[in-house]
Amino acid sequence: MKADVTAPPSAHQSSGAVGRIVERADGRVKLAGQAEFTGDISVPRMLHGAVLRSPVAHAEVLAVDVRAAEKLDGVIAVLTAGDLADIDPFYGHALRDRPIVAIDRVRFAGEPVAVVAAETQAAADLAVTLIEVQYGALPVAASLEAALAPEAPLVHEEPARPGSAHGLGPLPEREGNICYRYGFERGDLERAFDQAAVVVEGEYSFPAVYQYSMETHTTIADYRADEIILWSSCQHPFLVRQEIAALFARPLDQVRVIVPFLGGGFGSKSYTKMEPIAAAVSRKAGRPVRIRNSVDESMVTTRRHNMRCRMRTAAAADGTLLGRDVDLWLDTGAYADNGPRVTATAADAAPGPYRWRAVKVGADCVYTNTGPAGSYRAFGATHLQWIGESQVDEVARRLAIDRLDIRVRNLLRPGEEVRPGGKPLDADLVGDVQQAAAAIGWDRPRTARRGRGISVGLLAAGAHPVSTATVRMAADGGVTVLVGTTEAGQGARTVMAQIAAEVLRAPVDRVAVRSTDTRYTPYDRSTGASRSTTVAGMAVQRAAQAVLDALIETASIRLETPPGQLRIEEGAIRSGTRSVTHSELVRARFGFDGGELLGTGRVQPEAGTGSYAEGPVFWEVCVAGAEVEVDKQTGVVRVLQTASVADVGKAINPQLVARQDEGATLQGIGNALFEEMRYTADGILMNNTLLDYRIPSFEDMPTSMSCTIVENGDGPGPFGAKGCGEGVLAAIPAAIVNALADAGVPMNVLPLTPERVWRRIQELEQETERERT
Amino acid sequence: MSQGVSAIVNGVPFEGAVPANELLLDFLRDQLGLTSVKQSCEVEVCGTCTVLVDGAPVSSCCFLACDIDGRRVETLEGIAGTPFQRCAIDAFMRHAAVQCGFCSAGMILTVKALADRRVQPSPGEISQAMSGNLCRCTGYRSIRDAIIEILRQREGAPE
Numbered sequence: 031m032k033a034d035v036t037a038p039p040s041a042h043q044s045s046g047a048v049g050r051i052v053e054r055a056d057g058r059v060k061l062a063g064q065a066e067f068t069g070d071i072s073v074p075r076m077l078h079g080a081v082l083r084s085p086v087a088h089a090e091v092l093a094v095d096v097r098a099a100e101k102l103d104g105v106i107a108v109l110t111a112g113d114l115a116d117i118d119p120f121y122g123h124a125l126r127d128r129p130i131v132a133i134d135r136v137r138f139a140g141e142p143v144a145v146v147a148a149e150t151q152a153a154a155d156l157a158v159t160l161i162e163v164q165y166g167a168l169p170v171a172a173s174l175e176a177a178l179a180p181e182a183p184l185v186h187e188e189p190a191r192p193g194s195a196h197g198l199g200p201l202p203e204r205e206g207n208i209c210y211r212y213g214f215e216r217g218d219l220e221r222a223f224d225q226a227a228v229v230v231e232g233e234y235s236f237p238a239v240y241q242y243s244m245e246t247h248t249t250i251a252d253y254r255a256d257e258i259i260l261w262s263s264c265q266h267p268f269l270v271r272q273e274i275a276a277l278f279a280r281p282l283d284q285v286r287v288i289v290p291f292l293g294g295g296f297g298s299k300s301y302t303k304m305e306p307i308a309a310a311v312s313r314k315a316g317r318p319v320r321i322r323n324s325v326d327e328s329m330v331t332t333r334r335h336n337m338r339c340r341m342r343t344a345a346a347a348d349g350t351l352l353g354r355d356v357d358l359w360l361d362t363g364a365y366a367d368n369g370p371r372v373t374a375t376a377a378d379a380a381p382g383p384y385r386w387r388a389v390k391v392g393a394d395c396v397y398t399n400t401g402p403a404g405s406y407r408a409f410g411a412t413h414l415q416w417i418g419e420s421q422v423d424e425v426a427r428r429l430a431i432d433r434l435d436i437r438v439r440n441l442l443r444p445g446e447e448v449r450p451g452g453k454p455l456d457a458d459l460v461g462d463v464q465q466a467a468a469a470i471g472w473d474r475p476r477t478a479r480r481g482r483g484i485s486v487g488l489l490a491a492g493a494h495p496v497s498t499a500t501v502r503m504a505a506d507g508g509v510t511v512l513v514g515t516t517e518a519g520q521g522a523r524t525v526m527a528q529i530a531a532e533v534l535r536a537p538v539d540r541v542a543v544r545s546t547d548t549r550y551t552p553y554d555r556s557t558g559a560s561r562s563t564t565v566a567g568m569a570v571q572r573a574a575q576a577v578l579d580a581l582i583e584t585a586s587i588r589l590e591t592p593p594g595q596l597r598i599e600e601g602a603i604r605s606g607t608r609s610v611t612h613s614e615l616v617r618a619r620f621g622f623d624g625g626e627l628l629g630t631g632r633v634q635p636e637a638g639t640g641s642y643a644e645g646p647v648f649w650e651v652c653v654a655g656a657e658v659e660v661d662k663q664t665g666v667v668r669v670l671q672t673a674s675v676a677d678v679g680k681a682i683n684p685q686l687v688a689r690q691d692e693g694a695t696l697q698g699i700g701n702a703l704f705e706e707m708r709y710t711a712d713g714i715l716m717n718n719t720l721l722d723y724r725i726p727s728f729e730d731m732p733t734s735m736s737c738t739i740v741e742n743g744d745g746p747g748p749f750g751a752k753g754c755g756e757g758v759l760a761a762i763p764a765a766i767v768n769a770l771a772d773a774g775v776p777m778n779v780l781p782l783t784p785e786r787v788w789r790r791i792q793e794l795e796q797e798t799e800r801e802r803t
Numbered sequence: 804m805s806q807g808v809s810a811i812v813n814g815v816p817f818e819g820a821v822p823a824n825e826l827l828l829d830f831l832r833d834q835l836g837l838t839s840v841k842q843s844c845e846v847e848v849c850g851t852c853t854v855l856v857d858g859a860p861v862s863s864c865c866f867l868a869c870d871i872d873g874r875r876v877e878t879l880e881g882i883a884g885t886p887f888q889r890c891a892i893d894a895f896m897r898h899a900a901v902q903c904g905f906c907s908a909g910m911i912l913t914v915k916a917l918a919d920r921r922v923q924p925s926p927g928e929i930s931q932a933m934s935g936n937l938c939r940c941t942g943y944r945s946i947r948d949a950i951i952e953i954l955r956q957r958e959g960a961p962e
Contacts, residue, residue, distance in 0.1 A: 036898040036945040053896055060904025061892045061911065063839025063879035070838040151829075242939055244843045244851055244905040293841070293905030294939050325844050519903025519940045685899045692942030693902065720848040720937075728930040728943050735944055 036688070047531035047538045048749055051685040055524045055543060056291070056517060065291045068248040068263045069322050076250065077106055079311055079321035080154035082144040082161050083330070084136035087172055087399040087713025088183065089165035091132055091143065098160040099146060104153035107315035108161070109145040114310065121273050123301050124196040125209060125366040127186060128402075130277070130306045136165070137185055137364035138401050139714050140330030145307055147315040170399045172713030174338050174361050177207040177398040185364055185397035194276065195269055195301075197494060198370055209362065210370035210395035212377050216450065217388030222353030226344035230424040234341065234417045234778045237706035238361070239334035241406045242725055243518075245293020246328040251308035252318035253278075258309055259286045259318075265299045265516050266556040271548050273302045274309055289546040295518035296697070297405030298332050300558050301368060326718040330401035333707060335360040335372055337413050341380070343421040349431045351422070351440045353388040356380040360403070360413070362395050367404035369395040375410030375490055378449060379760075382418040383459055383488045384440045399713045405558060407694065408489055411652055411760035412701060415487040416780065419764040423483070423771060433768070434467045437486060444744070448488060448649060456744050456752075457651045459486055462675045465738045466655035466765075469673030479662065480670070483768025484655045485761050491753050492647020493559035495635055498552035499569035501530055501577050503627040505620075507601060507612035509534060509541040509577075513570050514554025515562040516546060520755060521686040522562045526570050528682050529748050533574035534581075535600050536612065552630070560650050560753030563682060564746060565633050571748040572631030580627050584619045585610055648745055648752040651677035654695075654761035656732075658769040665788025667770060669699055671734040672762060679745025679752040690755035691737040698762025700726040704781050806869040813837070813881030821868045827861075828852045830868035831878060839879035839908040850936030853909035854878050860916045860935075877915075879908040887915055890956050894949040902940035910936050914950050918957040926951065 059065045096108040111119075111133040119130045131142045144161050148154035171177040171185060190204045202211050223229060243263075250261040258280060264270050267287040275285045292299060304321050312319045323331060339358040345351050358376060362369030377393035406412075426436040441459045442448060448455050463486045470482055499513040511530050515522040523543035531538040546554075554566050581603060586593045591605035602611045610618070616625055653675040659668045674691040681687045704724050708716045717723040745752025767777060775790055805820035812835060821830055831837040831854065840863055841851040847862040854863045855877040882888045891911050894900070901907050913936050917924070924932060929950055930943075938946060 036900070036948045051899075054899060054901065056904070057896050057899070057901050058892060060901050061895050061907050062883065062888075063908045065904050066838075067841075067905065069842070244841070244849060244903070244937070244939055246843065292903060293843075294903045296939070322842075325846075519905075521899075521902070689899050689902060689941055689945060692944050693940045694942075696942040697939070719846050720844040721846050725849075725937050725939065727935075727937055728933045728947065731930065731943050731947070735942065 047528045048682050049680065052524060052528055052538050052683055054521060055527055067245055067293055068250060068261050068290050069245065071250060071261055071290065073250060073252065073318045076318045076320055077147040077149060077315055078151040078154045079308065079319045080146045080158045081142045081307065081321065081327065082158045083327070084132065084139055084141045084143055086136065086165055086167065087139045088168040088170045089136050090168060091134055091136060092164040092166050094144060095162040096144060099157040102153060102157045102160060104149040105146060105157045106149065106317065107147045107311060108157070109311040109314050113314050117278060119277065120191070121277055121302055121306055122366055123193040123269060123273065124368060124370045126191040126193045128365040130310045138330065138399050140401055141364065142307055145311040147311045147319045170713050171207065172399050172709055172711060174359050174396055174398065177396050178359065182207060185399060194272060196370055198374060201370070207397040208394045209366050209397050210373055212374045213392035215390040217386065219353050219355060219388040219390045222388040223344045225346065226352055227347035228345045228425050228428045229342055230421045231342035232778050234339045236337040236413050236780050238336040238403065239406060239701055239705050240329050240707055240723055241296045241298035241332070241334065243294030243296055243298050246323040246325060247299065247304045247331055248322040249304045249308040250318055250320040251305065251312040253309050253312040257284050257286055259288070260305055260309065261288045261290060262305055263292050263299055264289060264303070264305065265292070265295045265518060265558055266301055267516065267546050267548050268514060268553050269556060270302050270305050274305055277306055278309065287548045289516050292516055292518040295516070296407045297409065297558060298328070300405045300556065303331055325720060329707065329715060329718050332367060332404040333401055334406040334409065335362055335369065335403040335413070337361070339417055341417050341421060343425060345425045345429065347429065349426065349429055349436045349439055351384050351386060354381055354386060356391045359394045359396055361398050361400065363398060363400045363402040365402040366395070367402045369403060372405065372409045376413045378490055379411040379414040379487060380418065383442050383486060385442055385446070400709055401715065407697065408652070408756035408759040411487055411489040412763065415485055415652060415760045416764035416767045419485040419487070420767050420771060420776065423768045434463065434472060434484060437463055441486065453646055453649065456648055457677050458742055459651065462486065462651055462653040462677050462740060465740065466653050466673045466675050469736050469738060470655035470657050470671055479773060480657060480659045481769040481771065481773030482655065482657045483765045483772055485653070485764030485768060487652035487760055487764070489650040489652055489757055489760060490646035491560045491650035491756070492565055492645060493561050494555045495565050495633055495647050496555045497566040497569040497633045498554065499566065499573045499631045500552050501570065501573040501629045503577050503612060503616055505613060505616045505624050505626065507536070507540060507616065509536050511541060511543045511570055512551045513543065513566050514546050514551045515566045516557040518557065520690065521683065522557070524686065525563050525682045526567060529567050529570050530574040533571055534578050535598050537601060560756050561647065563751055564647060564753045567748045567751065569631040569633045573629040576629030576631065577627045580619065581612060581615050584615045588615070588618055650753055650757045651675065652757035652760040653677065654758055654765045656762065656765035656769045658766055658773060660770060660773045660775055660787065662791050665784035665791060667703060667782050667787060669732040669766060672732045673736045673738065674758040674761065675738045675740060676754045677740040678754045679747065680741050680743055680750040681739050682749070682751055684739055687739055687754055688737045691758045692735060694755060694758035695735055695762050696726045696730065698759045699730055701759070702763035702766040702780060702782055704783060706781050808869055808872045810871040810873065811875045813877060823869055825868040827854065827863035827866040827868045827871060831863060837878045837880050841905055841908060850909045850913065851906050853912050853936065855912055855916060858916060858919060860913045877912070879911060882915065886960065887918060887957065891953055894952040898945040898949040900941060900945040900949040906936060906938045910938070910946060914953055918954055921958060923954060923958060
């Protein structure tokens with residue numbers, strides 16, 4: 031189906047709760063300005079925190095003098111490394127490499143050195159300026175080149191310690207600044223390249239990018255003797271709980287993480303961010319403390335990895351793809367954060383969704399003296415898809431084959447192996463890319479300044495298939511779903527309500543999904559990797575089924591009818607002419623004007639351990655098309671139209687699916703055309719405000735933006751669903767790069783700024799000139 | 804140093820002193836508890852802290868609180884229950900033009916200023932008028948469609 035209008039048609043497509051447009055459960059409260067975000071919460075006796083951050087990228091911390099700050103009116107506590115002597119102050123889910131605040135050494139400009147807690151924000155901000163730190167300069171490795179050079183300064187010298195939640199198996203030893211290494215080799219690569227009629231090769235560069243969730247990282251911590259309570263803008267509350275418990279040597283049940291609404295996440299709020307600092311300063315102050323990052327602080331809290339890549343692709347004369355050889359280096363900054371996982375995902379995305387005789391991929395995750403890099407929507411796939419897909423286009427161009435045809439010829443088919451031992455392909459990629467091509471008018475003639483591109487890829491999605499959920503039905507028939515998925519804007523609460531309502535045949539507006547509080551909400555591994563609808567949704571489906579089973583059991587007795595002969599209706603169960611409502615059934619079960627039905631649902635790996643190698647839960651499809659126009663006088667690239675394909679198995683709510691794709695499209699345009707964090711050679715971030723780091727605005731919208739929803743029922747989630755929302759971000763930059771090459775300007779560096787494009791046009795014109803003379 | 808301020812905030816008179824360097828954003832959120840006004844970029848780019856001063860949208864992150872002296876300030880709380888608010892919420896809901904909701908208050912107030920001008924801008928003009936309000940979630944199209952609907956419905960409607 032084509033979601034070409036943003037408002038629903040008046041008639042619903044189905045009578046159930048699933049597969050149709052249902053009004054967002056959290057929409058009206060947000061539009062009235064009443065939705066509560068972490069920064070809107072004030073708890074009794076709460077202090078305000080401010081962080082002193084290093085102005086230099088690499089230095090020994092020789093002395094920290096906080097006396098003047100401590101004397102300032104309103105200052106209650108100043109936290110420095112000296113306050114952490116009684117705990118093991120290192121955290122990090124992949125590598126336990128990061129201290130709560132710098133100990134002896136700072137490794138990036140922006141690294142927290144001290145934290146002030148004061149009665150007012152103004153006092154905290156002023157106190158930070160009174161702290162005196164003596165730094166002893168160390169040589170800086172602020173780029174991949176510098177960090178990989180022989181004799182490069184080492185960002186970390188201590189032995190590596192694995193974190194608790196990386197899921198990557200035994201980690202290799204660190205080599206120099208390379209903190210993680212991943213790769214694979216299949217088939218005889220040399221032979222594949224020897225047989226080739228065409229070999230395309232190139233070097234490519236991808237920039238560091240800021241996720242920019244509009245709500246910056248915000249945390250309130252209340253460190254008490256009996257419990258550590260955190261209100262935090264976090265995507266993975268249960269992993270935050272685990273890391274905080276480990277840091278402060280507390281059992282899991284003594285750490286409580288409450289997650290209000292998130293003002294966007296996109297990966298920037300995954301894993302642990304500002305929570306350890308907030309908890310540590312609250313511990314010292316003996317009072318709750320709120321820390322709210324400014325944009326420049328969030329930019330050095332996490333970002334997307336910049337990358338360099340070398341790739342070659344071999345093909346036979348008939349367009350059969352033979353071999354691909356890839357080396358890539360990801361800059362994870364001063365601390366690993368999610369770098370190892372991003373590295374593995376990038377390497378897995380490198381071959382693209384094609385049938386190869388041989389592939390070889392080597393991927394290094396590299397420490398540098400820059401802000402740590404972690405997750406950002408469609409990581410790995412966004413890094414690689416534009417490179418691999420531009421080489422497929424170049425093969426087609428050299429062999430004079432249509433760029434859609436070469437894909438159809440080589441794409442994997444459903445059931446084929448994507449990576450050895452992993453889940454076989456569970457999507458119709460040929461159909462998907464044909465839809466994207468048709469949507470942008472593939473066969474229509476175009477003018478000289480314009481070009482069209484398509485791209486197709488796969489993203490290993492679902493992360494770990496571990497989720498639990500509880501469904502409660504009260505005596506009035508109302509339903510509450512307890513599920514640990516974070517509502518970050520994607521519409522998870524609405525979708526979870528739809529799933530429970532569909533199973534129970536309850537009216538959707540009688541199903542409430544509330545925010546996560548780890549004290550009461552059952553465990554969910556994380557909100558990311560497009561996993562919520564598929565994995566957490568299945569836990570909700572099973573929990574709702576358990577409640578329905580209890581209703582049926584009671585109805586069978588009450589109506590003296592075998593369960594198999596009962597009819598499930600909306601809000602009631604019927605036998606012949608007699609019908610009992612959910613409310614009557616709950617009360618009948620307890621013989622009392624009260625009581626409550628409880629159902630639990632659980633998802634765990636069906637076979638094996640659920641490790642990364644055995645996955646993924648499903649393959650997220652990354653398919654899009656684009657048409658661009660380039661102004662050859664100025665180098666300005668304008669996106670005229672985009673077409674995305676959401677291959678979701680089953681759209682629980684088509685309007686929310688379309689919104690995911692449209693949002694990812696605009697982020698893709700930003701990633702492709704202008705978003706880039708720029709550092710000095712000394713490792714200082716130069717464009718650290720939204721004045722000079724530009725985010726796509728209304729005016730960057732393509733003239734036409736279409737989203738096609740494909741529902742083949744081939745997902746592992748509820749009702750055949752699988753996740754969406756990330757793939758398009760990987761697919762759009764690739765489609766734009768291919769469209770620009772089609773307009774005559776092949777590029778190997780992102781973003782496609784006017785200056786870069788203009789310089790490339792000059793280069794190409796000079797080459798043409800030379801060939802002529 | 805404090806400065807005396809006499810202003811109307813959401814229809815309610817405010818008389819009092821504010822620190823001379825206090826930003827309107829902090830005054831509205833911290834002193835008056837108007838938390839629909841959100842803080843993000845702090846450099847007048849993202850529009851999430853937009854409020855109306857004498858009916859015109861301003862970024863409260865770059866506006867001194869004392870400068871509201873003698874003026875009328877409106878936040879989203881101030882238009883609760885008005886025909887415009889109902890119309891705006893219904894249109895945003897119909898188009899699912901709200902996701903995380905962090906930009907919504909600023910968006911709606913900017914749209915109100917546009918609607919109060921009783922004009923029918925083209926989609927391109929709408930994009931231009933709204934370019935000071937960022938949204939990282941929706942991709943803008945649904946918001947633009949909701950705005951077109953709001954402006955159409957509000958044309959000729961009573962205040």
